[in-house]
Amino acid sequence: MNAPLPRLTSADAAGDKRLRICFPFSGDSIGGSHISVRGLMEHLDPALYRPIIVTEVPGGMIANFFARHEQLDDPAAHGLFVPGEAFTLRKFGRTLAGLLPRARFLRRNRIDIVHVNDGRSSANWALAARMAGAKLVWHHRGDPGALGLRLLAPALASRVLAVSSFALPHKGLWSARDRASVVHSPFDTSLEVDRAKARDALIRELGVSPDTLLLGYFGAFVPRKRPLLFVDMIARLKGLSGRPVMGLMFGEARLPVMDVALRRRTAEKGVGDQVKLMGYRTPGPFWIAACDQLVVPAVGEPFGRTLVEAMLVGTPIVAARSGGNIEALEGGLGILVEPDDAEALARACEGLGDTRPMALAAQADARSRFSEAAHATKVSAIYEALRPCAKEQ
Structure with missing residues (x-):
């Protein structure tokens, strides 16, 4: 791996005429937004x-994930949000x-655009960006009913990018909808995995018979x-399948209470031998390809990465007819069933016949719609629309 680039200084910022775009991240765990941003950065015209x-934890997971890219430390990292922490006056005070x-930091480094990618980073940096005179790109990857999108984005965001039509701000008198665009998350569309191998x-690891139906769940163990x-x-x-079935859950519980609930439900349903917790594994596409089907029971999911990765590697998909699932699988690229219906999911998984035509169509569609290059082109156009008419000398 190449060494990190030198950290930005006020002096070299003043002599650099490129558009300076700051990507601040809160916390220190890696998710889909970090993968998307790294793909974007690698396709922007240097x-x-x-x-x-900008990271809160120097030398942490996020800093290492972006090790080949220019970095600065958050000047107010003491105000970081704690995942799962309730919104309190103390939390608001830290922000x-x-x-x-943060506003002084942005002015000192002559940042033109602050591009926030998650709720905590938006809360920490949105107002600071506007105080510093920088443009704010609010990249929304969550529920359209999110408090920040409804209340803060209309006042502070220069542009809102939504990962799907489902994630767009709701229309209304107080809304950022008129400044919002749909920009699907980027993917490495050259991805190829030998599914048979x-x-x-996976069969060898599990020690099951080759005729076992392998159904994969991928993602954090969270209620949504x-x-x-x-x-x-x-x-x-x-009770439906005429062949052995294994439910493989790739991911982890973010809170201990969900881990306890999951193990209790598995015991109550008597499927301890059919459900296996696989933990978090990488590269994800390899394990998605190893499964016979990807099952996406999520409700209100703005746009799932694993769903598109399944399309790219040719794994058939059964998903809830909800959120961004509908948009990704439009045109019969997967099987959609009613949300929160275990029976419907089970029957769809059991009833899939020859999946090759559907999988090939989904693969071709994903390669055309979700490339990193196409994503960078759309985002660059937004940056250009926000570019100052004349840079300060």
């Missing part, structure tokens, strides 16, 4: 743009305390993604 990552240091490796519903579906399949 003659026009100077992207800079306010970081406003002036991947499946053989419906991990308990996946377990219920496997229990239904025990």
